[in-house]
Amino acid sequence: MSPVDRNVPRPIPPSIIQVLPAEPLLLMGAGPVPVPAEVARAGGMVINHLGDTMNMVVDGVKEMARYVFQTHDDKVYGVSGPASACMEMAVGNLLWPGRRVLVLKLGWFSGRFAEMAAGVGATVDLLEVPEGEPVLARQVEGKLAEGKYDVVTVVQGETSAGVWTRDLPEIATLARQAKALMVADAVCTLSTMPLKKDEWGIDVVFTGSQKGISSLPGVSLITFSEAAWETVKQHPGPKPHWCLDVMRAQNFWGNHTYHYTAPVTGLLAMYEALRLICEERLEQRFARHRASSLALQAGIEGMGLKLSIPAEHRLNSVVAIDIPEGVDGARARRYMSERFKVEISGAFGRDIVRIGQMGEQCRAPNLFRTLHALGVAFSREGAKLDLSRGMAELEAQLIEHAAGVL
Numbered sequence: 001m002s003p004v005d006r007n008v009p010r011p012i013p014p015s016i017i018q019v020l021p022a023e024p025l026l027l028m029g030a031g032p033v034p035v036p037a038e039v040a041r042a043g044g045m046v047i048n049h050l051g052d053t054m055n056m057v058v059d060g061v062k063e064m065a066r067y068v069f070q071t072h073d074d075k076v077y078g079v080s081g082p083a084s085a086c087m088e089m090a091v092g093n094l095l096w097p098g099r100r101v102l103v104l105k106l107g108w109f110s111g112r113f114a115e116m117a118a119g120v121g122a123t124v125d126l127l128e129v130p131e132g133e134p135v136l137a138r139q140v141e142g143k144l145a146e147g148k149y150d151v152v153t154v155v156q157g158e159t160s161a162g163v164w165t166r167d168l169p170e171i172a173t174l175a176r177q178a179k180a181l182m183v184a185d186a187v188c189t190l191s192t193m194p195l196k197k198d199e200w201g202i203d204v205v206f207t208g209s210q211k212g213i214s215s216l217p218g219v220s221l222i223t224f225s226e227a228a229w230e231t232v233k234q235h236p237g238p239k240p241h242w243c244l245d246v247m248r249a250q251n252f253w254g255n256h257t258y259h260y261t262a263p264v265t266g267l268l269a270m271y272e273a274l275r276l277i278c279e280e281r282l283e284q285r286f287a288r289h290r291a292s293s294l295a296l297q298a299g300i301e302g303m304g305l306k307l308s309i310p311a312e313h314r315l316n317s318v319v320a321i322d323i324p325e326g327v328d329g330a331r332a333r334r335y336m337s338e339r340f341k342v343e344i345s346g347a348f349g350r351d352i353v354r355i356g357q358m359g360e361q362c363r364a365p366n367l368f369r370t371l372h373a374l375g376v377a378f379s380r381e382g383a384k385l386d387l388s389r390g391m392a393e394l395e396a397q398l399i400e401h402a403a404g405v406l
């Protein structure tokens with residue numbers, strides 16, 4: 001008798017080298033983003049997930065993450081999974097039946113909190129604004145005056161629309177005054193723009209690896225304040241998620257003992273990505289992101305395209321651009337990939353394209369290549385653009401504002 005079931009066919013797929021394009025695409029969309037060579041190298045090693053070397057890696061990741069989150073929190077964790085796993089960790093440990101959460105929804109990602117909170121049996125209330133608009137502190141103030149909440153959730157940058165929650169510090173203050181824990185999604189913003197967790201009084205902040213941090217997708221970071229930890233301890237149990245139970249995560253991240261087999265390669269890559277951020281310094285990194293994004297925005301407008309979000313609420317880390325009349329956005333993006341090997345993002349429903357300005361995306365050569373590819377692709381679709389003027393504007397902005405920064 002055969003030891004295998006011959007009815008299940010044995011596939012003979014191409015090798016991954018054959019699957020990948022000969023020249024990798026330049027990833028200029030909403031993430032993942034290109035990674036530095038040091039990070040790629042670090043992610044190519046496997047070591048034991050327990051033991052002295054891993055303990056040093058874990059302690060190093062925590063210490064560097066504190067700097068990047070701008071916090072003194074003791075409870076800092078890496079999570080094996082996407083940034084949504086951290087969102088789920090926050091929700092699953094702070095909310096349960098009988099607890100109330102106010103979700104500030106300004107788009108696709110900020111709304112995800114509500115789905116997760118409903119999933120753990122919490123009572124969910126939404127403060128929802130039309131996509132493309134920010135949630136303002138005074139709107140939150142009004143909502144908090146109407147009812148009592150245990151948790152308020154917010155996104156610092158809504159990637160789906162390219163909107164920045166400029167009022168985040170004020171919103172955190174309001175949540176604290178209302179005795180609600182504040183949970184902030186900094187997935188597309190951390191290390192690209194200021195976020196002072198402790199100073200602003202935010203209880204939980206999380207991020208992914210594949211955006212500002214410029215590491216390999218699959219390992220995310222989250223940090224809990226003392227107040228949040230006190231709430232975690234009050235969870236009546238059983239916890240909805242075993243892997244995402246922070247008390248269990250504390251075994252590995254606090255006590256260097258087994259919880260589950262840690263994502264070794266992703267952690268080594270994360271260590272190296274965080275080290276590069278510390279080496280660059282946050283002040284310099286924020287300046288690089290700002291100069292890069294503003295120069296790109298000037299180039300986009302210079303060629304005659306319209307930025308979707310007004311400047312006061314525009315997210316610098318993901319720039320949303322209106323698609324001109326008659327242009328097929330998906331076809332234009334495909335052309336950019338095929339002809340110029342540059343990939344940018346479409347959107348979930350809205351007629352926009354999005355260019356990322358996170359981590360390694362904010363390098364001068366990437367800006368020129370992306371803007372040129374965008375201009376050619378849209379012009380080919382019939383848009384009336386002045387490509388030369390856009391490129392010249394980008395150049396002029398970089399000379400004026402980015403010397404020594406980019």
Ligand SMILES: Cc1ncc(COP(=O)(O)O)c(C=O)c1O
Pocket residue numbers: 030031082083084085109110155157158159160185186187188208
């Ligand atoms: C603001 C924001 N929150 C959450 C997520 C979810 O991240 P992930 O896809 O890593 O789960 C994203 C992903 O793009 C995001 O941009």
